[in-house]
Amino acid sequence: MATPRIEVLPSDRPSVGTYVLYTFLGCGAVTGVTLALPVAIRNPPLWLGLVSLLLAALGNLLVIFLAIESYVESWFAVAHVVED
Numbered sequence: 001m002a003t004p005r006i007e008v009l010p011s012d013r014p015s016v017g018t019y020v021l022y023t024f025l026g027c028g029a030v031t032g033v034t035l036a037l038p039v040a041i042r043n044p045p046l047w048l049g050l051v052s053l054l055l056a057a058l059g060n061l062l063v064i065f066l067a068i069e070s071y072v073e074s075w076f077a078v079a080h081v082v083e084d
Helices: 016-040 046-078
Strands: 005-007 080-082
Touching: 016 046
Parallel strands: none
Antiparallel strands: 005 080
8 A cells, every 4th residue: 555645846846045035125114113113212211222123123023024924824725635
């Protein structure tokens, strides 16, 4: 009895470069928007800058996680089971 395996055709594989580009742009947007608040204030307190950096880091982790999840999901969407 053969063991079934999952196969993805090379023509159906999602592009890694597209996901890397979207992740890079998403992280840049999250960081830019999050760090714009302390820059907009003339003399921001230190805690506001630190909180903004923390929020930017968490936002970037969220963007990276969502990009990886979407990439894996797109692989499973084009995968099919092969039984020999």
